[in-house]
């Protein structure tokens with residue numbers, strides 16, 4: 001197994017995707033396993049002690065809002081992609097589709113991890129660990145969340161990179177973002193909103209340079225959202241981050257949209273009140289109606305990202 005063979009395999013992992021639903025289960029399990037390697041931990045992780053809680057936590061925080069979370073699915077499905085090994089898998093009780101039961105994983109103290117050649121390769125090449133993590137993050141999440149996910153997956157601080165938006169250096173996973181971001185996106189979105197945050201009006205400048213104002217995708221670029229103004233919003237850094245993380249949502253009102261703050265958001269200081277005050281406030285309208293957010297992108301964000309209210313679970317969306 002060499003670098004390219006590994007990256008090829010990673011690029012061929014089958015992710016369940018339909019109707020724009022997010023399927024971050026396998027990527028988050030692989031990221032968790034890469035985090036273990038970055039910490040030089042042993043190859044096989046125990047499902048109950050090492051995987052279930054941290055993977056549930058990652059899925060709750062960075063997966064789509066769902067009532068039921070099934071960390072056992074990616075754990076038992078990843079071996080088919082050649083990236084995971086579960087010693088003794090054949091003798092474990094499974095469903096008709098070949099999924100291992102959570103109770104069996106726990107009862108038999110099942111372990112899992114990268115196959116030996118992949119583990120050895122990654123252990124000797126931390127740059128490859130970083131590259132694989134970056135490829136998965138770019139394929140499944142907006143960059144504003146990348147370091148949060150790395151941290152939650154247990155990567156040591158030297159792996160945090162504060163990436164700029166756009167294609168990461170050295171990315172060679174075949175399926176990773178084929179569509180480079182539209183370079184004009186930021187400029188066009190900021191212009192459409194007259195260089196103010198669409199949620200709070202923030203427009204700080206140092207001389208002529210805008211500070212802390214960004215162009216956000218409503219439907220994530222990684223989920224196929226286009227880099228076009230009707231899928232964009234000019235937002236200050238805080239509103240951009242909270243939109244991507246699902247703390248801030250949008251809802252249609254007559255003639256436009258309003259801002260929603262998730263009921264799960266907390267914070268008590270006077271300074272934070274400013275954030276709460278945006279709840280139910282009208283979203284600033286762009287300077288022309290052709291730039292208005294498209295309802296389908298807002299619906300996607302409400303269903304796949306916004307943390308409130310939780311959506312009905314669907315067992316089929318857990319790749």
Ligand SMILES: [Zn+2]
Pocket residue numbers: 197198199200201202235236237238239
């Ligand atoms: Zn703002």
